[in-house]
Amino acid sequence: MVGRRSDTRERIQRVALELFAEQGYEKTSLREIAERLDLTKAALYYHFKTKEDIVHSFMSDLASALDDLLEWGRSHRDSAHAREEVLRRFSAVVAGEYAPVLRFMQQNMPAMRELGVKHAFAAKIQELFRLVCAGEDDPATQLRSRLAVVALMLQANPMFAADPETLPPADVALRVALELAAPRD
CATH class of the missing domain: 1.10.357 (Tetracycline Repressor; domain 2)
Incomplete structure (x- = not known):
């Protein structure tokens, strides 16, 4: 289970960096990060609140x-x-x-x-x-x-x-x- 949580954390970081590069940090929302990952916002919030x-x-x-x-x-x-x-x-x-x-x-x-x-x-x-x-x-x-x-x-x-x-x-x-x-x- 620890491996899965770590994998999800790393995927969130990677996708967030991709979106920040594409749209800029200020214009990227948590909702967009969750959507790109095909996660619910609640699942994203489990790992990162902001x-x-x-x-x-x-x-x-x-x-x-x-x-x-x-x-x-x-x-x-x-x-x-x-x-x-x-x-x-x-x-x-x-x-x-x-x-x-x-x-x-x-x-x-x-x-x-x-x-x-x-x-x-x-x-x-x-x-x-x-x-x-x-x-x-x-x-x-x-x-x-x-x-x-x-x-x-x-x-x-x-x-x-x-x-x-x-x-x-x-x-x-x-x-x-x-x-x-x-x-x-």
Whole structure:
């Protein structure tokens, strides 16, 4: 039964993200989400009382994935291999199941501010910057390391592409990020 509830929760999150992308967060109602899922509103309310609850749920899932990444990075500080692995793991987060969440965030900044989740995400990215810059004193090297993180975030951001179909594939973004963060001789 737990698996079924989790599956329904994930389906609600996925469909909500689809509708938010199609219509915008503000113009999407719980009724529309329930209809798309072929659920009653009561069944939807069992999992989420409001659209805000849905957003907080997928932001919490993203935060948990980033916390796991940051925890791993903190325990493996100060090595070039650890920096590369942090970037690889971050690439997997932003190119994988959380890509739609990142797109939602970027396309709905006013809602993100209103819901109070933007600052928590920004704090995690700041810590990620600190991890990839650990032990680097040279400002140019620090900038390249930060740009490596940004390069990975760009793969999920249609705002930076002339056509959303031209977003860099995950492997290309990761290769560029690793080149940016590689130690210079």
